[in-house]
Structure formats: structure tokens, C-alpha cells
Amino acid sequence: MAHDLRRPERTFTIRQLCVEFKVTPRALRFYEDKGLLAPARDGMNRVYGHRDRARLQLILRGKRVGFSLAEIREILDLYDEKDGGAAQMAKSLKKFKERIVALKAQREDIDGAIKNLEDGVQRLQRQLADIRPDLLPKADAYDTMLRSRLDGAHETGEPARAK
Amino acid sequence: MAHDLRRPERTFTIRQLCVEFKVTPRALRFYEDKGLLAPARDGMNRVYGHRDRARLQLILRGKRVGFSLAEIREILDLYDEKDGGAAQMAKSLKKFKERIVALKAQREDIDGAIKNLEDGVQRLQRQLADIRPDLLPKADAYDTMLRSRLDGAHETGEPARAK
DNA sequence: CCTCCCGCTTACGTCAACGTCAACAAAAGT
DNA sequence: ACTTTTGTTGACGTTGACGTAAGCGGGAGG
CATH class of the missing domain: 1.10.1660.10 (Multidrug-efflux Transporter Regulator; Chain: A; Domain 2)
Incomplete structure (x- = not known):
């Protein structure tokens, strides 16, 4: 080499x-x-x-x-598939569109799940604030406010995740 | 009873x-x-x-x-987990936040995948338009334009999907 | 020369998430 | 009274996506 x-x-x-x-x-x-x-x-x-x-x-x-x-x-x-015939292309097109629909539905699911979890976080934070404010993971009061409307989408490099 | x-x-x-x-x-x-x-x-x-x-x-x-x-x-x-102690709650809080981060990352993945597929759709549609315009799944020219900015998020009932 | 380490292949093991099948009880229809 | 439907508990089979172990070849370093 x-x-x-x-x-x-x-x-x-x-x-x-x-x-x-x-x-x-x-x-x-x-x-x-x-x-x-x-x-x-x-x-x-x-x-x-x-x-x-x-x-x-x-x-x-x-x-x-x-x-x-x-x-x-x-x-x-x-x-x-450089080609394979127009009929093939039409089928591919259909499949692609189906995938897109499925993915959008899945995105809805994810947004819903995020909301649920964020509700849970709110609950826990309130309760913790009552009982043991010292255990709260640092400044969050207005930080949370910001994120709730501004969201946070940037880079992570693209490394591994679940499983 | x-x-x-x-x-x-x-x-x-x-x-x-x-x-x-x-x-x-x-x-x-x-x-x-x-x-x-x-x-x-x-x-x-x-x-x-x-x-x-x-x-x-x-x-x-x-x-x-x-x-x-x-x-x-x-x-x-x-x-x-009605309680379990403040320490437990703090741990839960952390886990919830981790999940949220993971889900947001996953949403990024999904958005990326959607974009990819939409590119593929564009490609296929252009090629098909050249070769066999009759196979195009009906009106799409400006319909696609609309959806690309307006997106489509509504209801499906909540039924099954993947696998 | 000998030993690592990387890589290759083939084959079997595993784990999750059920499906399938057996064997049975109880309720409900005819 | 009999059959069908709906329910129960095991126990075993299945599929997808790899992990793990066995056995071999080849190059680099001591």
C-alpha cells in the first residue's frame, strides 16, 4: 500500500x-x-x-x-439503481413518499414524547424545589423558559446514541 | 363484585x-x-x-x-414512583433530561432522513418527467412546492406503523 | 524465528419481542 | 346441552441484528 x-x-x-x-x-x-x-x-x-x-x-x-x-x-x-426502467422508478417514488409520511408521523410521536418528558421534568423540579432545593441541577428557572420557546438544535458530530 | x-x-x-x-x-x-x-x-x-x-x-x-x-x-x-426520597427524584430528573436530549437528537436524525428522501423524490420525479411523464402520480408540480414550506401535520387516529 | 495483532471466514450463540401451539376454564350464544 | 368465543397459563419457535469463538494467513517488531 x-x-x-x-x-x-x-x-x-x-x-x-x-x-x-x-x-x-x-x-x-x-x-x-x-x-x-x-x-x-x-x-x-x-x-x-x-x-x-x-x-x-x-x-x-x-x-x-x-x-x-x-x-x-x-x-x-x-x-x-441507475435505471431499471420507468416503472421501477415510479415504484421507487411511491416507496420514498411512503417512507416520508411514516417519518413525519414518527416525528410527531417524538415531539409528543418530548412534551411528556418535559412535563415530568417540570413536576419533579417543582417537587424537588419544595423539598430539597439544594439537589436541583443548577440554574434552571429562566433557562427552562428560554429553551421552551427557543429550542436547541445544533451539532453533535454524529456519534452513537441509543441501544 | x-x-x-x-x-x-x-x-x-x-x-x-x-x-x-x-x-x-x-x-x-x-x-x-x-x-x-x-x-x-x-x-x-x-x-x-x-x-x-x-x-x-x-x-x-x-x-x-x-x-x-x-x-x-x-x-x-x-x-x-410516588416518592422514594429526594435523592431518587434527583436521579429521575437526570434520566428524564437525558431521554429528552436523546429524543431531540433522534428528531434531528429523522429530519435529516426526511430531507434525504425528499431529495430522492425530487430526482426521481425529474427523471420520470423527462422519460415517462404519464407515470407521474398526478399533480405534484406546485403541490410539492406548497408542502415544502407548509408541511403537513395533522391526525391519523394513532394507529399502528412501523416494523 | 517467534509472537502479536489485524483481518478473513464459517459457524454457532444470544437477546428482545413477540408468535404459535397446547390444554384448559368460564361465559355466552343457539 | 352443546359449541363457540374469550380468557387463562406455560412452553417452545421465530426473526433480526449482531456477538463470540475457532481456525487460518500475513505483516511488523523484538
Whole structure:
């Protein structure tokens, strides 16, 4: 492996991706087995390119939003299905739209869940304030006010989450 | 026992809840087994009250937003933990806040996924318009424009979804 | 040369969340 | 009185998404 390390020709070993995305090699091989990834090979060894890396990102986010690997595979297939006929495209289009509807519904669920939990937080904070104000996690009085209308959406890098 | 069947004392059989929420009896018993539900008994038979029903709603939404049954159980426990001491409450408070953060992150994921899919839809629609405009799922040209800024959030009843 | 460590493959194990099936009781319809 | 429906408790099967262990090859370092 000694010939070039220019700009966008960067490639990744399995371990690099594993570290970056906090997954095990086993998982990546599993995804490959299931047809979600198809890295090049250097002899026996897998060589992941920027494309594979991008797909992996999609896979992981797909998982986070609740898609099964099979569903993710479908979506990925639809994406790089250069053609396959107009009929296929129409079917893909329909499926995409269905996914979008489902995701929007899920977003509603999440917003609802957030509200519930925030109510719980309010309750607990009030009770704690009565009984043991010293245990309150610092300034929150008007901080909470702000967040309730301004919300907080920014970056986290994109690391792991649930499970 | 026979003494009162006034207003909010409505109870439900297992099947009623199953029909209403589109789950199987097996699932409800399973949730009970896992400590998420604890309906009263009339002899052998389970009798669900409004409280159980509310919990079930939370369970199902919890599932939809990606919580495991164990996590849901934890949350539920936190909710009806009448007390347990101030220290416990502080811990609960922390956990609630963590959940909220996680859910907001997940909403970001979902918004991202939606955007991706909408891009895919655009792509497909343009290509289809070129090749086979007749296969386009009806009027969409300015309909899409509208939805892209106005979004669509209303009711669906609350029925089943994923998997 | 020997030993690590990374990587590969194949195969079996596991965990969650139920589904399915058996075997039975009690209530409800005909 | 008989059958159907609805309910109960086990116990075992299933699916998805990996984890874990076994066994082997190859390069780097002591």
C-alpha cells in the first residue's frame, strides 16, 4: 500500500470506519453480507472508499430512525439503481413518499414524547424545589423558559446514541 | 363484585384494548410479564383501568420512538414512583433530561432522513418527467412546492406503523 | 524465528419481542 | 346441552441484528 495519498482518493480500513462510527468489524461485515455495503478488496482485505463511508452513514442513521436493515437496503438500492426502467422508478417514488409520511408521523410521536418528558421534568423540579432545593441541577428557572420557546438544535458530530 | 359502574370507572377487557390499539393479547400479557402493566384481576381475568390504558399508550409510543421495553419500563417506573426520597427524584430528573436530549437528537436524525428522501423524490420525479411523464402520480408540480414550506401535520387516529 | 495483532471466514450463540401451539376454564350464544 | 368465543397459563419457535469463538494467513517488531 505505497502509491498515493492524495485528496479525495482516501480509503479506509475496516477498523478506521469502526472507530469513526463506533461499530464493530462484525457489524460492517454483516452489513456487507446483507448487501448494504460492497467495499473493494485488496487481496483478502476490505477497502472502503468515500462512497462506502457515505452509505455507512446512511445505514446508521437509518437504524437510528427505526428502519430494518432490509428496509435500508431497499432504500440504498433505490438510490443507486441507475435505471431499471420507468416503472421501477415510479415504484421507487411511491416507496420514498411512503417512507416520508411514516417519518413525519414518527416525528410527531417524538415531539409528543418530548412534551411528556418535559412535563415530568417540570413536576419533579417543582417537587424537588419544595423539598430539597439544594439537589436541583443548577440554574434552571429562566433557562427552562428560554429553551421552551427557543429550542436547541445544533451539532453533535454524529456519534452513537441509543441501544 | 357488584357495587358501582359510574362514569370514569370504565374498565376494559384485554380484547378491547387489543382492538383499540391493534396489538395482540399476547403482547399485553408479555408487557405485564415484563412489569410494564399490572392490571387488576377479576378472578383469573385481567381488568384494565384507565390508568393501564394510559400506560399502554405510553408503551406503544415509546416503542414507536425506538425505546426498548426495558427502557420504557424504567420511564414508567420513574413516573409513578410516588416518592422514594429526594435523592431518587434527583436521579429521575437526570434520566428524564437525558431521554429528552436523546429524543431531540433522534428528531434531528429523522429530519435529516426526511430531507434525504425528499431529495430522492425530487430526482426521481425529474427523471420520470423527462422519460415517462404519464407515470407521474398526478399533480405534484406546485403541490410539492406548497408542502415544502407548509408541511403537513395533522391526525391519523394513532394507529399502528412501523416494523 | 517467534509472537502479536489485524483481518478473513464459517459457524454457532444470544437477546428482545413477540408468535404459535397446547390444554384448559368460564361465559355466552343457539 | 352443546359449541363457540374469550380468557387463562406455560412452553417452545421465530426473526433480526449482531456477538463470540475457532481456525487460518500475513505483516511488523523484538
